[in-house]
Amino acid sequence: MQSNKWSIAAQNAIILALVTILATLVQAVFPEMPGFMGIIIWVVKLTLSVYLVYYFIKEYSKNFETFSYKQGFNFGAILCLLSSVIGAAYLFLHMGFLFPEATMSQMELIAQSMEASNPEGAEAISGVMEHLPKLAFVFSLIYYTIFGLIVSAIVANYTKKGDIFAQQ
Numbered sequence: 001m002q003s004n005k006w007s008i009a010a011q012n013a014i015i016l017a018l019v020t021i022l023a024t025l026v027q028a029v030f031p032e033m034p035g036f037m038g039i040i041i042w043v044v045k046l047t048l049s050v051y052l053v054y055y056f057i058k059e060y061s062k063n064f065e066t067f068s069y070k071q072g073f074n075f076g077a078i079l080c081l082l083s084s085v086i087g088a089a090y091l092f093l094h095m096g097f098l099f100p101e102a103t104m105s106q107m108e109l110i111a112q113s114m115e116a117s118n119p120e121g122a123e124a125i126s127g128v129m130e131h132l133p134k135l136a137f138v139f140s141l142i143y144y145t146i147f148g149l150i151v152s153a154i155v156a157n158y159t160k161k162g163d164i165f166a167q168q
Contacts, residue, residue, distance in 0.1 A: 005060065005074075005075055005078060006078060008060060009056075009060075009075060009078040009079040009082055010082050012052075012056040012079055012083075013079055013080075013082035013083035013085075013086060014083075014086060015052065015056075016049065016052050016053065016056070016079065016080075016083040017083045017084075017086035017087045017090070019045055019048050019049050019052065020045060020049070020083075020087045020090075020144075021086075021087065021090045023041050023042070023044070023045040024090070024091065024094060025094075026041060027041060028094065028098075028099050028102060031102065049151070050151055050155070053076055053079065053080065053148070053151050053152060053155050054155045054158065054159065056075075056076075056079055057072050057075055057076050057079070057152070057155060057156060057159045058159050060075050061159050061160075061161060064161075064162075065162055066161065066162030066163065067159065067160055067161045067162060068160055069156050069157055069160050070156075071160075072152075072155070072156030072157075072159040072160055073152050073153055073156040076148070076151070076152025076153075076155060076156055077148070077149055077152050079148070079152070080144070080145060080147075080148020080149060080151065080152055081145055081148065083144070083148065084140075084141055084144035084145040084148055085141065087140065087144050088136075088137045088138075088140040088141035088144060089137065091133075091136050091137060091140045092133045092134070092136060092137040095132055095133040095136050096132075096133030096134075100133075103132060103133075104129065107125060107128075107129045107132065108129075110125060111125045111126055111129075
């Protein structure tokens, strides 16, 4: 069994990132889904992601006799950071190379709806459209990382084990 927490976290991060990637792919492949299906996909993605963070921290803790909150949070933070990089990189590829026409058509629809009420805003959106994959990468990386840190902070409390005050 591997003992390097970075390599274990990297393997687990791929699985964790797949949840977000699959949810994004389903919504891109089936764009005509009813609105409630998007909500269901989001709830499943959220629930499964939180559960996987808990599961991976719990599995990692099995290698230790005692496992503190700090150890759990540190592993969860590494796991979520690596998963965030994978998820954000996929979103960049998704918007820039895999489904660019879908992304552009959505942005054009937004620009057209804004044109009547806010012509300057529609013009600004047009300027942002060419940089959208890069912006999506940066903002999703920040969002996924912050969300992962919050989940890790909560979940780490439920993964600690052993008596940290026992004599060794």
